[in-house]
Structures are given as structure tokens and as C-alpha cells.
Amino acid sequence: MSQKCDICGKVPSVGRNVSHSHKKTPKTWGTNVQKMRVKTPTGGVKQMNVCTKCLKANKVVKA
Numbered sequence: 507m508s509q510k511c512d513i514c515g516k517v518p519s520v521g522r523n524v525s526h527s528h529k530k531t532p533k534t535w536g537t538n539v540q541k542m543r544v545k546t547p548t549g550g551v552k553q554m555n556v557c558t559k560c561l562k563a564n565k566v567v568k569a
């Protein structure tokens with residue numbers, strides 16, 4: 507499943523976990539992206555991947 511938001515283009519960020527002993531392991535922070543049907547400006551309905559931040563900011567209209 508894609509983790510990219512079709513509205514703002516948000517993608518998972520990568521970094522490293524640092525333990526108490528300072529050992530570093532790779533880590534990925536995923537995005538909370540939901541696949542949903544949204545209304546397009548032309549009046550149609552389209553399935554898109556939308557992150558929950560865009561949902562809460564009312565950047566999309568749910569079909």
C-alpha cells in the first residue's frame with residue numbers, strides 16, 4: 507500500500523533510533539494515509555490516498 511498523500515505529497519520519513527547505549531538502528535516513521543473516495547472539483551468521484559492531517563484540515567470532500 508502506498509504511503510504517499512495525494513493532496514500534500516507527504517511521504518514516510520526515515521531516521522535512526524538511538525538506544526540508551528547509543529546503538530543506532532534504522533527507523534521509518536510512516537504516514538497515516540487512508541484510501542478513500544473523494545469528490546473532485548469537476549464534480550466526479552475519485553479514489554485517493556489522503557493523510558489524516560489533510561482530512562482534518564478539510565482539504566478534501568468525502569464522497
Ligand SMILES: [Zn+2]
Nearest residue numbers: 511514557560
Ligand atoms: Zn496530506
